[in-house]
Amino acid sequence: MKEEILAVTAPGEEAKPRRSAKDGVFRDLFSIKKYLLQLYEALHPEDAEATEDDLEYVTLQQILVSGIYNDLGFLVGNRLLILVEAQSTWTANIIVRALIYIARTYQQLLVSQKRRLFSETRVELPEPELYVVYTGDKPASIPSEISLSEEFFGGKRTALDVRVKVFRGGGDDILSQYVVFARVLTEQVKLHGRTRKAVEETLRICGDGNVLEEYLGDRRKEVIDMLETIFDQETETQLFGEEMREEGRQEGKRQAQIEMILSLHEDNYPTCLIARAAHMPEPEVEEIIARMSD
Numbered sequence: 001m002k003e004e005i006l007a008v009t010a011p012g013e014e015a016k017p018r019r020s021a022k023d024g025v026f027r028d029l030f031s032i033k034k035y036l037l038q039l040y041e042a043l044h045p046e047d048a049e050a051t052e053d054d055l056e057y058v059t060l061q062q063i064l065v066s067g068i069y070n071d072l073g074f075l076v077g078n079r080l081l082i083l084v085e086a087q088s089t090w091t092a093n094i095i096v097r098a099l100i101y102i103a104r105t106y107q108q109l110l111v112s113q114k115r116r117l118f119s120e121t122r123v124e125l126p127e128p129e130l131y132v133v134y135t136g137d138k139p140a141s142i143p144s145e146i147s148l149s150e151e152f153f154g155g156k157r158t159a160l161d162v163r164v165k166v167f168r169g170g171g172d173d174i175l176s177q178y179v180v181f182a183r184v185l186t187e188q189v190k191l192h193g194r195t196r197k198a199v200e201e202t203l204r205i206c207g208d209g210n211v212l213e214e215y216l217g218d219r220r221k222e223v224i225d226m227l228e229t230i231f232d233q234e235t236e237t238q239l240f241g242e243e244m245r246e247e248g249r250q251e252g253k254r255q256a257q258i259e260m261i262l263s264l265h266e267d268n269y270p271t272c273l274i275a276r277a278a279h280m281p282e283p284e285v286e287e288i289i290a291r292m293s294d
Contacts, residue, residue, distance in 0.1 A: 024230050025223060026133070026178060029215055030072050031057075035174055039083075040076055042173035043131070050076055060105050073105055080105070080126035084164075088136045088186060092151040098130045099148065099162045130164040133175065135182035139168035177211045184211070185227075194231035199224050258288055265289050 030036045033052040040050060056075040072083045082105060084098050106125060115123045134142050148162040149155055169179030185202045192198040203216055203223070216223060257278050264274045271289070275282040 024226050025181065026071055028219070028222070028226065029174075029178060029212070032215070035215060036074060038174040040074075040081070042171070042175045043081065043129070043167075044076075044079075047076075058105060058109060060101060060108065073101075075126055078126050079129060080109075081129045081131070083131045083133055083167075085132075087132055087134050088182065090134065090136060090138075090142055092146065094132050095146055095148045095151055095162055095164055098132070098164045099160075102128050102130060102162070130162065131167050132164055133167045133179065135169075135179050135186070137183060137186075139170070142166055142168055144168075174212070180209070180211045181206055181216075196224070196228055199227045199231075258292070261285055261288055262292055 030039055033055060036055055037050065037052050040055065041047070044050075054076055058073045058075055058080070059071075060073055071085045074081055080102075082098070082101055084094060084101060087094060109126075110117065110123060117123065132146075136142070144166055146164050146166060148160065149158055167175060167179075169176040181202070184205050185198070188198040188201045188205070192201065203220065206212055206216055257280065261274055261278050261280075264277060265271075269277075271282055271285055275285040278285060
C-alpha cells in the first residue's frame with residue numbers, strides 16, 4: 001500500500017486532485033488573499049484590524065488523488081480556521097472528516113514548526129474553528145452547529161467531541177455570495193447538463209445579481225475553462241464507472257457460463273447439449289472443459 005504524502009501549502013502550489021466544479025471555484029476564489037480576507041471578515045466581523053498580511057494559508061494538500069483533505073485552512077493570529085468541502089447533500093459524516101482534517105493539520109503544523117510532542121515544553125496550538133459550507137437547497141432544515149457527541153453518541157459526554165459550525169448563506173458577504181453561485185450552478189447543470197451553456201448561464205445570472213461580480217469579471221475565462229475541464233473529468237469518470245460496471249456484469253455472466261458448463265460436464269452431458277445450453281460454439285465449450293480439467 002502506498003503511503004499518503006501530505007503537506008501544508010498555499011492553494012495553487014501543488015497539482016490538485018480532481019474536484020467537483022463548485023469546489024474548484026471555492027478553492028480558486030479563496031486562493032486570492034483579498035477574497036480570503038473578506039471571508040474572514042464575514043466569519044469575524046468584530047475583528048476590523050486584520051489585514052491580508054495577517055492571513056497564512058495552511059491548507060492540507062493531498063498529493064495522492066485518493067484520500068481525505070480539506071478545502072481551505074488558514075491562520076489569523078491565534079485562530080486556525082478550517083472550512084471543509086462545500087456540501088450540497090447533507091451528511092453528519094462531515095463531522096468525522098472535520099475531526100480528521102483538524103488532527104492532520106495540527107500534525108503538519110507541528111512538523112513544519114519542528115515541535116516535538118515528547119518534549120517537556122508544552123507545544124503552542126492555534127485555537128481551532130471548524131466550518132462546513134452548505135450549498136444545498138434546504139438551508140432551513142440544516143442546524144447551525146453540529147457535534148460529534150450529539151450526532152454519534154446520543155449527546156453522551158465522551159473523551160472527544162468536535163463541534164462544527166454550519167454556514168448556510170443568507171447575507172451579502174462573499175461567502176454567502178459563493179453559496180448563491182453554487183446553487184445557481186447546480187440549477188443550471190440540471191437544466192443544461194455539464195455543458196458550456198450551464199457555465200455561461202451561471203455567470204450571466206450571477207452577473208445580473210451582482211454575485212461574486214469582481215471575481216467572476218476578472219477571472220471569467222479562467223472560471224469557464226476550469227468548470228468545463230472539471231465537467232469533462234466528471235463525465236469521463238462517470239463513463240469509466242459505467243464501463244467498469246458493464247465489464248463486471250460481463251465477467252459475472254462469463255463466470256456463470258463456465259460454472260454451468262463444468263457442472264453439466266460432470267453430469268456427463270454431451271458437449272453438443274452443453275454448448276446449446278451455454279449459447280456458445282461447441283469448440284469453445286470443449287476448450288473450456290479441457291482448460292479447467294488440467
